[in-house]
Amino acid sequence: MSTFGHEPAVWQRFPALAVGVLWAAGVSGHPGTDSDFEAELARIVRDGEVAAAGRLSRSANHSESGLTSIAAWRRVYADLGYKPTQYRCAAESLLRRIRQQGTLPRVHPLVDVCNAASAAHAIPVAVLDRDRIVGDLRVGFATGAERYRTFDGTEERPRPGEVIYRDSAGSAHARRWVNRQSATSAVGPGTGAVLIVAEAVHASAAADVGKLIMELRTQLELLWATDCAVALPTANDPIVQLNAGGFIP
Template identity: 55%
Template sequence: MGLRPTQYRCASESLLRRLRKDGSLPRIHPLIDLCNAVSVAYAIPVGVFDVSALALPLEVRYAHGDETYVTFGGEKENPAPGEVVFADREGQAHARRWTNRQSGASAVREETSRVLIVAEAMHETGTEDVRRLAETLAGELAALWDATPRTGLPTRTDPRFQLPHSR
């Protein structure tokens, strides 16, 4: 993607480095903590988005440069044209540089009731690894929160994942 890998590490690599350095992962929110643990276990980035903050559809694409990205500190930025972003129909960038940097606008909070969890891998066995990660995560969500997760694995020939409507 034209980024220096040591400057913009993927989320799972950053978590693995932190775990090796500190011996533990940060405590943020029970769901985020679970997703971080699964991300580390599979060495695959996992992003979690509060669906109520998304103007669906959400699209992974190259930025035009006019998208708005909100940092966790509340500052607004515009991703550079050509940067990979998760953008919604209102031009909000909910993640930058693939899943490396999530927006504060769609971060999970105590009042979050519906989420979109995204895991991505581009390595040779990535498709199977993401499938196994999704199965693991779905099992943990069902066990811990009595949730009924819906999973999907978009492909080049079928690149869409349709969120079910709210109940």
């Protein structure tokens, strides 16, 4: 993977968009039997669950739909032609699980940390295996020729005009923007280098996304003792250049 960014048409249509990007290497799913790691991981996830539950209790209707950031994504989805209750942004789905079950699913240590941050801040967070992305990765409108692989192994074709994450080989790594990621770049036991992307479209999105990304940076550096690099792309400076050492200004 060489670069990441949102295409100009996305910024033009959704000018309130705020984006945070984090890159890290050496993020193992199974760092051994270190009890300190497991205890710290459990604390981070539980703190996220508690923060999410508190956010829900303070929302307008004590549910995820009453949160400002979630309501903003619902408006975006309506604008794109989706029923907000049929296709939810990833953060809304996590918050809904918190409201109904009280806990988040445990998938992979890194995914668990990012899910906890997403729920706590009510902002969608994508976590991708950087080595499974070919060339450049762009968030833009689909042509209909892209290929998307589901977690059950079937292939789908995003509809033209759908917002997707598309790489240079024509693979779609996310469908309906922040609704569903692809199995192609899903984080797994063999993942080493990752790309993490947070996106929001509400009024205070820029400040909130920046806070979330810096929080994740602290957590990853604590858990995996790895160096992380961050960037906050804008419409005027939308493309993040990457190399093996991190972000290039």
